[in-house]
Amino acid sequence: GVDVKKFEFEREESDKFIVLFVGQVCLRKGVQYLLRAWKELNLKNSELRMCGKITPEFEMFIKKYKNDNVKFLEFVKDVLEEYKKASVFCFPSIEEGSALVTYEAMAAGLPLIVTYNSGSVARDGKDGFIIPIRDVKALKEKILYFYENPEEIRRMGRNARKHVEKYTWEKYGERLVKFFESIV
Numbered sequence: 001g002v003d004v005k006k007f008e009f010e011r012e013e014s015d016k017f018i019v020l021f022v023g024q025v026c027l028r029k030g031v032q033y034l035l036r037a038w039k040e041l042n043l044k045n046s047e048l049r050m051c052g053k054i055t056p057e058f059e060m061f062i063k064k065y066k067n068d069n070v071k072f073l074e075f076v077k078d079v080l081e082e083y084k085k086a087s088v089f090c091f092p093s094i095e096e097g098s099a100l101v102t103y104e105a106m107a108a109g110l111p112l113i114v115t116y117n118s119g120s121v122a123r124d125g126k127d128g129f130i131i132p133i134r135d136v137k138a139l140k141e142k143i144l145y146f147y148e149n150p151e152e153i154r155r156m157g158r159n160a161r162k163h164v165e166k167y168t169w170e171k172y173g174e175r176l177v178k179f180f181e182s183i184v
Contacts (some may be wrong), residue, residue: 020086031091037139111156
């Protein structure tokens with residue numbers, strides 16, 4: 001679930017294309033594939049913002065990929081500000097349950113690029129894109145698609161926000177109660 005009211009804010013308009021990742025910066029989250037795709041794309045007037053604790057085994061990737069258009073912000077006290085600035089949310093996780101950050105990004109009105117393994121409720125082609133794990137080519141294609149089609153960022157972002165409103169904590173509680181009632 002997600003508290004959609006928390007994400008009722010005006011998005012910051014920017015000329016810069018910003019891709020946001022929120023989560024632990026580690027191998028399990030597939031960040032190494034995102035960094036490789038980002039480097040190969042080398043998009044002008046763009047930035048990849050990585051919010052989350054960097055695990056020790058990931059340090060070697062930081063040295064390899066850190067540059068002017070990749071920001072490793074580590075722990076961010078007010079992540080809402082990052083959602084406000086972003087153009088697109090990318091979460092290429094290899095192994096996940098149902099990541100809360102994907103619900104938050106949708107509530108913030110961001111289109112998503114996620115893997116099937118992220119556990120997202122996003123609908124492929126409507127709220128963003130769902131791609132296979134470890135697929136640098138697919139990451140590049142979908143990031144480039146949004147970079148070249150800003151109107152799709154807005155359209156899919158609106159779709160994502162509307163769709164995630166079905167997944168509030170209240171609605172989750174109602175579904176859980178109904179489930180328990182059905183088995184009693």
